[in-house]
Amino acid sequence: MIGDRWSLLIVRELSLRDCRYTDLRDGLPGIASNLLAERIRRLTNDGLVERHEPDAAEVSVVYRLTARGRELLPALHAIVLWASPMMVSGPAPDDRQRGRWTAFAAEAFLDRPAAGREPLRLQVDDEHEPVVIDITPDEVTASLGSTDDADVHISGSTWHQLGLLSGELTFADASRLLDIRGTRSDVQRLRHILEMRRTSTTSDHE
């Protein structure tokens, strides 16, 4: 059900937001449209994806993950955690990175344990695709776009943003490479959250 090409990537796209057909097409550079159609059909038949017909307020068909499809997220997160060292340290010349993928890696890295008392909202300023990351004690959610009321703003290279939010860079290193703005206490809270995750996931290989 999920072993063939593109299927898990479609799930990844749908994990961040419900998508129209063209959203998926844009989010999966290189996919052929016949393959996208067939993969959606398969995933729908297998009960991982729902097709949502447009009602009065809506304009277009929307695909969304079912509960069963969402159960794949821990597996995707584990894969992303495994891959993030390579994404950060050795991006090939023609590798691309998108803000939404940074968001997904951040969800993977921050998801599991508790994350602090008060909610924290990050604005990750990617040139092409800014994302907002909300960290609450219960969960971490990312969404595309910009907000006015972020606690911390992170701008700079997409790769360094990924390094920070995936735990590959120490906060100290990342703050030299990125521009991290916010009140002293909010930045400290972010640092604390990230360092908690780092010690619990990485085996301190440096």
Place this chain on the structure above:
Amino acid sequence: MIGDRWSLLIVRELSLRDCRYTDLRDGLPGIASNLLAERIRRLTNDGLVERHEPDAAEVSVVYRLTARGRELLPALHAIVLWASPMMVSGPAPDDRQRGRWTAFAAEAFLDRPAAGREPLRLQVDDEHEPVVIDITPDEVTASLGSTDDADVHISGSTWHQLGLLSGELTFADASRLLDIRGTRSDVQRLRHILEMRRTSTTSDHE
């Protein structure tokens, strides 16, 4: 590196034991030999697998996971946990199940949290491929073969064994479907361990 066909399955095979070329071929029904050779080459070049030349005591080339390759196990475990409901409840007519795959699912299900004070050794009697599962406070390891000093013997249908050790069946249900033998206290300990994992992973959907 791991998205194409067979690669992750090769990692799965190597996670249980070091394998010769033909071991892998046997463990991956349906793989073509040219593909196996090419996948091994890729995985080796990418640093996930090591080729071990036969020394004096050895007879044959052996492949084994590198540390980096072993870091994929959490991802594989997450996939297995996601898949096990389908493996247990709806095995298709031509689905196969092997003892070693039961062992892998058991590792996935039991791996994470602490597992009790004293080590517990299970003998899973599969007709074709019996496995021994050692549960210690620190880790769960499975190996192929039989042992004399198991604490608990589990015999019966391979599917039911998988259901028990992957948490899909309650211990009560499984003990009706399987033959579970051991001292009263050892069986209770097994039951306790399995029920701990069940409550922490499943959302009690029954």
Place this chain on the structure above:
DNA sequence: CCGCATCCGGGGCGATACTG
């Protein structure tokens, strides 16, 4: 036997074009 390399259909895949 073991560890591959080679050869050979067939089908999935990738790119483009097309349509309601």
Place this chain on the structure above:
DNA sequence: CAGTATCGCCCCGGATGCGG
């Protein structure tokens, strides 16, 4: 926007061969 249709190609699967 949401797909369908078509086409060439390469990758995959299955069989066989072959030196160590």
